[in-house]
Every structure is written in structure tokens, then in C-alpha cells.
Amino acid sequence: MKDEDTEGSKILGEDDLSNKIQRLAAQITERHPERLPCFVGIHTRGVTVAKRVRAALGESGNNVPLGTLDISFYRDDLDHRRANPVVQASEIPFEIEGAEIIIFDDVLYTGRTIRAAIDGLLNYGRPSRIELAVIIDRGNRELPIQPDYSGETIITKRLDRIRVCFSEHDGEDSISLISAS
């Protein structure tokens, strides 16, 4: 949900975002004291989140395998779209079979993207466990999917939009809410 025109109100600025990332890293370390799971980021911004969290882990993050997943093939709404989305290659540079995995995305909304990501991962093999980490949980779930790690929960309406900007893609770090009026 990226909107180029309207401004909206800022939920998280640059510093806030950085804090949330640190918090996610801390929670993950706490939950996995022995051994960190593998990270898989959902294209495109989920990959950025995964990379930043891994960086925030410091030295222990260096050995964490990082994969990327394009979920376009697994979407359940292809019939309702005018054109199928452009697919980027998925890259899973580790063995899925038996692995512990954390899926990363920027915003959790209806849950359909995550369902598609789980489907995609299972196509590679059978992981022993999958967890979910997101920066923003904006509610309005349509499937029974909940995050294991989340930076912030905000209540939104269906027609509201969340704009996520990362300096790697958009020049600045910020997350804004554009209310439907």
C-alpha cells in the first residue's frame, strides 16, 4: 500500500523505525538463545526489514542465512487483477527441509500475503518451524494469522493506507498513515 500523492500523518520517523528494528532483533534473540533461525524476506520491503534486523543482531547476525521470496505465484487474487504482477526470482540459499525460519514483511494486514509466503516456502521443502516478524500490524485480518514479533500495532480502517518508506528504496525512513476521509 504505497501512495505517492497524499502526505498522511507520520506514525514512525527515522529514529522510531530504528528502535523498532532493534526491538525485533532483541525479541528474536530472546526467543532463540541457542541458535538463530534462518531469515526469509518477502519481496520487496520485507527483504529490507530482514536485512536490517540481521544487521541489528551485530556479530551473531553474520551467520544468519537470508533468503528472498516472491509470492506472486501463490497469491489468491490473480483472477481479480487486470494483469498478473511482475515476478522476481526467489532465492533460498539454504536447505528448507527441517529449518527454523522467520518470515519478514513490513506490514501485516489481511494475512493473505503471509499465507502465500507459507505456501511458497513449503514448495521448497518442509521446515520444522515458521515464525512471522513485521514492523506494523494494522489489523483487519481475513485469515487466522498472527505475528510472533511485531514492532507496533495500530488500528486502521479498511480504506486507510499505510505508506512505508525505506532509505534503500525511497530516500528516507518513515511510516505514514493516510486516512480515508
Added chain:
Amino acid sequence: MIEPRKDLLQIADLSREEIEHLLAAAQPFKELFRRSVKKVPTLQGKTVLSLFYEPSTRTSSSFEVAAKRLSADVTNLAVATSSVVKGESVLDTVDTLQAMRADYIIIRHKRAGIPNLVAHHTGAAVINAGDGFHAHPTQALLDASTLHDVFGGSDFSGRRVLIVGDILHSRVARSTSCILTKLGADVGVIGPGTLVPEHRPAEMKKFSDFEQAFAWKPDVIYLLRVQFERQGEQFFPSPGEYHSVYGLTEERLDRVRDEGVWVMHPGPVNRGVELADSVMSYERCLINQQVENGIAARMAVLYWLKPQLETPA
């Protein structure tokens, strides 16, 4: 965003942007082959019907694998074995398929224009798997995809491709030369005078013999399949003479090897006619890659096209 089409009937319809989009779209499908589960659910619940009025194992199985890897339900209608089928039977068959609500129809026929006729007649997405001498768009795409991997991109400017053989009767020559030209390549041709038509596009330069052709320094030599006799008409005196004048002989292969030229062929191959045996084991022979890329290219096409079926009342 590249708007989807309903049908893929001929390369001539596609813009350069659409072609590049399809070539890029084939890449994730190539990656899919390295996974343990090579299927994705994208076309789950969709019906793909395959009508091959001309027999062909490699193309029809390539399409079947492509559709199945997208989780579509594929049915091959066994029409190839019956005797000459006229146009009206094609449309009668299509009407039956309409009743079955086919989403995709893949059709190969020996008469040009049949896929166009079918496409006008149905809301299903129609893919031309080869119609007479006219077009074979998915072959052209897999050829371009193979060269995309070899050249490292879809900009073929400055590249030279020499097409050898029966241009007149070849839908592959028409479609592949068209896609190569759209991507910026220079296309040259060489073949018997009876089989290289005067009415070909002006950009296709004709060489009178291999000496001249080699002097042009092609990057790729694309060999076409050659048939000795067609419907009682003779286009060249004998397969032996064809091989010595226009074939990729052992001697010419040495030159090709020295200059690092890539060799392609749409298959099936006539050993001893278009090429000498040892061409098949030449390191820069791309025939196997062509076959492999065929599945990915066809998956990209199935992924991109959108049927226009009416929603049931």
C-alpha cells in the same frame, strides 16, 4: 505495467517492451526448476486444452509440462491422428471446448491462420503452437530466451544471427527472425535459391555461400530443419548435395569452433543433412538449452495471457 493480451498468435503483434517483459518473466520460472517441488499454484483450477492437429512430441509435451507446473488441469485432445481435418471441424471442436469452459487453448495446425480464427471465436486465451508456414511464437521466445542467457541481456544490437536452410516453409524462420530483429539483432540467411524467397523482409541479408556468410562474422548460426520432398515438389536435388553446400559439415564446424560461434536448431534434427553428427556434442551447441528454456518461456506466456471468458450468470 505491461497490459496482458488474450492471445499469443504471432511475434509480429508484440512490441519490444512486451517481448522483454516475457523474457524477464521467464527467469523466475527457470529458477523454479532447481526446487524440489517444481510446481506453483498460479493456474490452479484453470483448464488448459491442447489441440495438436500436427503431431509433435517435443512441443506438445513442453506445453503440457509448463501448464502442469503452474498447477493447471491439462487435457490433450487427440486430433493429430485423424485424416486431413478442414477448418470447420476446428471450430466445431472449439465450440465443444467453449462448453467445457477452457481457459487456455494451445493449438497447432498445418494451415496458417487457424489459431487466429479460433482466437476470434472464443474467449479463451489462444496460444499458437505453430500454424503452417506462418508463425511459432513460443519457439521464437525460447530462442530469444536462450540468447538472452548467452548474451547477458535482451539487447541484441550488434549481434549477428545467420539462419540456414528452408526459409520459405519455415514458421520458425519467420517468428525467430522477427523477434531477433525487434531486439536489435542483424539477421542473415543462406539456403538454396528455391527456399530463400525474394519476398522476405528487406533486413534479412542473403549470402550466396558459407564463405560469404562466415566473412560476415555471425555470432550465432541457426539451422533449420529441411525436408527433401514436399507434396511431390522438389526444391533441391538431394539431401547429400544440400549437406555439402548448405549443411554445417565437419569442416565448417571446425571454423565455427575456432570462432566461438553458437549453434542453434529448433529440432528435430536431421543428422547428415542440416548438420554433421559431431555438431550435437559441440560445446557451444545450444539445442538442449533451447528445449529447457522452452518450458520456462511457455510458463511465462501462460502466466501473462488473460482469457476473456464471460462470467456465468
Added chain:
Amino acid sequence: MSNMILFKDASIASAADKKLEVADVLIEDGRIKGAAPGLEVEAGVKVVEARGKVLLPGLFDLHVHLREPGQTGKEDISTGSQAAINGGVTGIVAMPNTSPAIDSGGLVRSVMDIAKRNARIPVYTTGCITKDRAGREMTPIAGMKSAGAVMLTDDGSPVCNPQLLRRAMEYAREFDLPLASHCETMELSGQGAMNEGRVSYQMGIPGIPAISEEICIARDIQIAEYTGAHLHIQHVTTARGMEIIRRAKNDGVHVTCEVAPHHLIFNEEHVIDYDTHFKMNPPLRTREDNERLVAGLIEGVFDVIATDHAPHTDFEKRQQDFASAPFGITGLETALPSLFHYFIKPGVFGWDLLVERYAAQPRRILKLEEVSVTEGSSADLVLFDPKGSTTFSRDFMRSKAVNTPFLDQTLDGRVDMVLCNGEILLERDVD
């Protein structure tokens, strides 16, 4: 019986004059009683306000396929003649490639009988040169002539054997019957379905090379010259073929020739997307051929315009692929509006050429009575509105067939009224 009709202030088209004189034309008892400005008439005469409209003689088409007997799913003599009237044509000559072919006096007679019963305009018929058009045995030419055949032709096919053609010409010459040739060399045409050229290459459709027609034109002309027969070359499509005929005419050979409107208007580039409404034999050629044929028509190389009206069922044309579909398009209803739309209105040529080539000369070749918009002539007339338009919808057509590239198209100009022997056969409402 006095049927008097007065056309007021009509612009008269004549073969003799490029300019259209404005005059009143009075019809009585099937003939033109007077043609001059300011005619006075008594009350009770039907007056047709014709200001701004063109009055021309009824057109005459030397080359139509009526499909009767045996192929009446496509057309029959009744519907074919109604189609003619719809297009301003008041006389037609039927081709003999029916089922069975018109290759005997008896069959000629039966066609003439059906025409007398079912057609409101004169319908003439040709007879075959060879039995069943098989190219092997000569037909009973004398018998066909006495039954009423006006011309001999194997149209649809050439006469492949030059010796047979020569004998047929020598024999027919004595009966003063013109021999019309469909010029084609079958081996060169092969499986071709359109002109062999750039477009046929791109579409992967086997082509019919121009030389297939041109070689046969040259051959038939030489045989005609050798035998002294009157040869009529049908549907000429290439500039080169036209030049061969021009040279022969200059040399004094008794050869006449015809061109169809579609070969002046359309070319191979129109065969896009495998539309069978552009498939006929001989095929559409190149744009250059269009231009040179039009120039040749203006220069007088072509004696007549003839449509080669070739009706086929919707199923045959629309439901088959290009190579399988039969050759031919209709032409009777579209000829006059299309010639007006593409040539007369833009000033490429005038009404005088149209009248000469599509009304006067065709009748002259068959030695029929001359028809013109002059006092004393038979009242075979067409009233044409240059400011109107014609949409060739299925409802508009009187032919059974709608296989025309003009289907659902609108052209400038409209046939408003058609008379034959002073009888009104068509009168459209003025809107």
C-alpha cells in the same frame, strides 16, 4: 399502357461528355420520350425531383455468378438479379460454372427459362468451352448459341490445353461468339490462396505468382491472333498483364478485356488477419497494380468493368481458415457506390468513364441495343444521389450472400431508383 415518369432537373451522365448536363427526362411506354431542360407535362404524371442527383443508364455486368442450377444455397437467379437491381445494374451475364455446368443447349435453355420467370431484368448466360469445364472435349457450341448463349467461357478455370483452346476459338469464330478466358497457369498457382509477395510470405500463406496469370494472358492472345477469334480476357489484375493486352490491341488483335472494382480498390496489404472477404481468384495484387490499372482504365485499355460477383455462404467464408475458404466476393450491390466513393467523388475519373465502361461497352460487345439517357432509348435508368450514403448491412443486401469486404461499411453515394423498360424496379425512400 402509358406509364409516364418525369425526372426533373437531373444531372445526365453520358459516355460522350465529362460534364453532366442538367435536364428533365420524360419516360413513356418504356422509352425516353424527351431529354431536355424545362419539359412540360400534364397533371397525373409521376414527377421525381432529381435536382442534384445523377441519372445514368442502367449498368450492365458481363461477369456474375448466379449459382443456379445446383448451388442455390449461395445465390439463385432471382436473388442475384435482385442484388443487381439493388446496385443499379439492369443487365447481367451469368457464368456457366454451376452444378451441372452450362455445357449444352438444354442447360442454356433452362437457365434462360428460369431467368424469364424469376428475373425482372435481362439475364443472359454464357456456355462452357469444354464439357463440364474439364478441359478435354469441346461443347456443342452451335446448340448453345441457338439456345441463347452470348459468350463462351470455362470461367473458374483456364483451358489448360492450348491445342484445345485453339480449336475452340477456330470453331466459335464461325458463330460470332466471343470466347472469354479466365487466365491462370495451374501449375504455377499450385496451392496458392493469395498474391505471392511480401504479405503472403509474412502470413505463411502459399502464393499465386503474377506470372501465372500473365503467361496465360500472353498465350491466349497469341492463339486468338493466330485464329482471328474474338478473345475477351476476364478479371485482369496486374499491370504487366494489362500491358500485354495493350500491346496486342495496338497490333490489331481482336481482344477485349475487363477489370473488377475490387482490383482497382484493394491490394494484398488488405488481407490482414486472414480475412476471407479479401480472398478471390485471381487475387488482390500490389498497390502499384491498383494505380496502374486505374490509369489503364482511364487510358481506355480496359473495355469494360465487370464485378465477377461470386456469392458464397457465410459458413464457407467465415468459418474456415483462409487457405480452405472458397475464392470470391460479391460485387453487384457494391460496385456503383464503391466506384463513386473511391474514384468519381474524389475526381479520379468521371461519370463518362463509368457509363462507357459499365453500361455502354458491355452491351456493345454482346451486340445488344444501346442504352443511354437520350431521346428514343429504352428507359433503363439509375437515379443516383451523390449526397447520400449506403451502409452495406445484411438487411440492405438482396443477395443471399454477404461475402464482401464492404460488409457493415458505409460508402458515399446511394442508388435511389432503378428502372428497366420504364418500369420502376427499385425506389428508395428519401430521408
